[in-house]
Amino acid sequence: MPELPDVEVFRRALQKRGLGRVVAQVELHDATRLLEGLRPDDLRRALEGHSLSATARHGKHLFAHIDGNGWLMLHFGMTGFLSYGDGSQVEDAAHVHLVLRFRDGGHVAFNNRRKLGRIGLTDSPEAFAAANDLGPDALTLDADAFGAALDDRGGTIKGLLMNQELMAGIGNIYSDEILFQAGVHPKTVPAQLDPAARRRLFNALGEVFRQAIDAGADPQRMPDTFLTPLRRQKGARCPYCGGAPARLTVAGRSAWFCPCRQPEAGS
């Protein structure tokens, strides 16, 4: 799930349900891999007795400000999400690796089935982004900065969009959706895209993310012009031209696209 829109939906939920609540207890389960260097005690010391006082997001990373004590960082990998409860009972506990139990009796749980996510502490989201070579959040780019990011770039536009050092937040699913809406083939060489195509991509990025966030990042609630809900669906048809979506491997990932809406450059 977790690309920029998904994480933004998680952030809004945390903002609504976590803000101002005091963490009484930090519970870790089989979380060594997720902590990576951080000791369980560091996390407990940072959080216990403190309230969550703000939320932030940079690309696919979610941050929660710990009142007077730095920031908690969560990265969701391919399978992570947050769940909430008013009581002590944690849903799907087998895949929950971190629980923040609030003083008021409720909790928030970090569910991460495949354990490909990360839990960390940082001085600030900005410091974290800088230390981890993350480019600007994809939703904060303006058209000029986006266009310039394509200059002198080889490889594929799909690979470029997913490069977190250039812009943070776009992953496999949404790179396909942005390319589909913009009518650009995933293997196009970035430097060869003309200004009009760059403008279409920039606009598609903003529109796709805005609409996906509005849909709660749930494919079933996305506009019927979206390709995302049609992935891997037998007999699916392109909502624009009726053609059959196809699959290719691009930049090592599975790319879905519409061959008639997104013709290969030069063809």
Add this chain to the structure above:
DNA sequence: AGTACCACCTGACGGC
């Protein structure tokens, strides 16, 4: 600079 492949994990799904 960019890609290919492997690794990390735990499933879900399709074919036989």
Add this chain to the structure above:
DNA sequence: TGCCGTCAGGTGGTAC
């Protein structure tokens, strides 16, 4: 039903 291969929305290392 069971077994097996393949694939999965992320990222990091290494090799080319």
